[in-house]
Amino acid sequence: MKFQILLFTLLGLLLFACTVESPEDPLDVYRNIAYNALSPTQKASVLGDWQKAEVSAWTNGNYLVVFQTKDNMGLIRVVVDPVNGRVVEILI
Numbered sequence: 001m002k003f004q005i006l007l008f009t010l011l012g013l014l015l016f017a018c019t020v021e022s023p024e025d026p027l028d029v030y031r032n033i034a035y036n037a038l039s040p041t042q043k044a045s046v047l048g049d050w051q052k053a054e055v056s057a058w059t060n061g062n063y064l065v066v067f068q069t070k071d072n073m074g075l076i077r078v079v080v081d082p083v084n085g086r087v088v089e090i091l092i
Helices: 002-019 026-036 040-045
Strands: 054-057 063-068 075-081 086-091
Touching: 026 054, 026 063, 026 075, 026 086
Parallel strands: none
Antiparallel strands: 054 063, 063 075, 075 086
């Protein structure tokens, strides 16, 4: 009887652990990858909190992270490959 209680307890804990989602937002991961790819000058020109940059779907399953900038630099757009976790291109 004790074995069955232990078994059901372990199965319940395992089921609970598998259903709990990671608190990290994947869009935050893409923002981080994009921001780390910027040069120091580009990072200094970003307006506001870079962690709130706009992220949207792009072509070929990639994502586009858009940073607002100051000093009339316009937008810095970074294309991120979510599968490989790397920057594909930086569009200025």
